[in-house]
Amino acid sequence: MRILNPNALLHSYIPPRLPHREEEYEDLLKEYKITSYGLPPSHMIVLGPPGSGKTVTIRKALRDSGVPHVYLVSEPTAYGTLVALASTLLGKRLWGLSFAPLWNSIERGLPERCVLVLDEADRFMMNDKKSDLLLYYLSRRDGLSLTLVSNRANLVDYIKDARVKSSLKPKVKFFKPYGAEELEEIIRSRAREALGDDFEKFFELEAIRLMAALAAQRGGDARYSIDLLRESITSALYSGSDIVRVRHVEEARINIEKAEFESSMRSLSRTHKLMLLCALNSRKVGEAYSLFNALAPNYGLMPLSERRLREVFGDLELMGFISAERRGREWVIIPSAWFDVVKAKEVLEKELTTFIK
Numbered sequence: 001m002r003i004l005n006p007n008a009l010l011h012s013y014i015p016p017r018l019p020h021r022e023e024e025y026e027d028l029l030k031e032y033k034i035t036s037y038g039l040p041p042s043h044m045i046v047l048g049p050p051g052s053g054k055t056v057t058i059r060k061a062l063r064d065s066g067v068p069h070v071y072l073v074s075e076p077t078a079y080g081t082l083v084a085l086a087s088t089l090l091g092k093r094l095w096g097l098s099f100a101p102l103w104n105s106i107e108r109g110l111p112e113r114c115v116l117v118l119d120e121a122d123r124f125m126m127n128d129k130k131s132d133l134l135l136y137y138l139s140r141r142d143g144l145s146l147t148l149v150s151n152r153a154n155l156v157d158y159i160k161d162a163r164v165k166s167s168l169k170p171k172v173k174f175f176k177p178y179g180a181e182e183l184e185e186i187i188r189s190r191a192r193e194a195l196g197d198d199f200e201k202f203f204e205l206e207a208i209r210l211m212a213a214l215a216a217q218r219g220g221d222a223r224y225s226i227d228l229l230r231e232s233i234t235s236a237l238y239s240g241s242d243i244v245r246v247r248h249v250e251e252a253r254i255n256i257e258k259a260e261f262e263s264s265m266r267s268l269s270r271t272h273k274l275m276l277l278c279a280l281n282s283r284k285v286g287e288a289y290s291l292f293n294a295l296a297p298n299y300g301l302m303p304l305s306e307r308r309l310r311e312v313f314g315d316l317e318l319m320g321f322i323s324a325e326r327r328g329r330e331w332v333i334i335p336s337a338w339f340d341v342v343k344a345k346e347v348l349e350k351e352l353t354t355f356i357k
Contacts, residue, residue: 072088114143270301
């Protein structure tokens with residue numbers, strides 16, 4: 001087994017075709033091409049769960065449209081996102097300027113007509129009061145088509161300024177999760193590009209189906225299916241096998257989960273770490289909320305309103321750490337099956353000890 005195109009096993013790779021995203025691709029391509037005809041550009045919000053093909057579809061449509069564009073992963077604040085945009089456009093990070101002068105510098109560097117994509121837009125829109133100011137500048141700039149990308153279905157709710165809502169008026173496009181059969185076709189497509197047209201001879205019959213089934217269990221996450229493909233091939237090669245077998249897929253699953261585990265815990269904000277710890281130490285959602293507000297001062301945090309508690313808990317659900325199930329009159333917390341609760345508590349407690357007052 002020899003890998004002919006290792007890039008095909010990476011998330012960042014833009015394939016020649018997008019199985020089961022052809023319609024979304026064509027819609028985006030048409031929207032982006034409009035800007036090259038001199039017509040007023042459309043603003044868009046692209047929503048969908050993690051791994052539903054949003055980013056790769058947008059990037060392929062941008063590349064194939066031929067229109068000037070800027071793709072940027074958002075920072076946690078509106079100001080940080082503006083600085084990152086300046087760095088991308090002007091080649092320098094303009095820290096220290098106030099909001100308006102910083103925007104003026106960026107505006108001069110933008111092409112007359114272009115598309116700006118802000119991926120993970122919820123990072124600054126959820127928590128930064130200046131998010132509306134950034135969106136106001138962007139949506140009012142003539143010739144600029146803005147695309148906001150997010151996993152959060154209620155992203156529009158975070159736009160508070162009526163002026164922004166009026167000038168933005170976005171078209172909303174939703175990417176549904178992939179099913180197991182769709183994921184299997186994606187895996188086969190990537191395997192063919194990585195290993196050649198005769199890729200099937202390198203796989204045990206059930207190995208690809210298992211990858212697709214595991215990714216389907218993770219909410220139809222195509223990124224996870226590509227990770228499984230790459231790590232399964234790696235596991236087979238390490239063991240000296242020219243055939244990827246079911247046991248290699250299982251080894252890949254375990255290796256990916258181990259790598260994700262501590263990394264995902266450490267990447268959480270202090271608030272989310274404490275909420276997850278409280279959830280894992282509680283049976284019911286209400287108990288987790290009460291425990292959080294009781295412990296918050298110990299870790300340099302303020303108690304939160306019930307609405308904000310729901311949002312933080314919802315973030316953890318979206319990230320796949322926990323879920324809540326209604327049983328009678330109670331909402332019961334269910335930890336996700338893909339990580340070890342005992343180990344999770346140990347990691348969280350260790351991370352939070354640095355904040356103890």
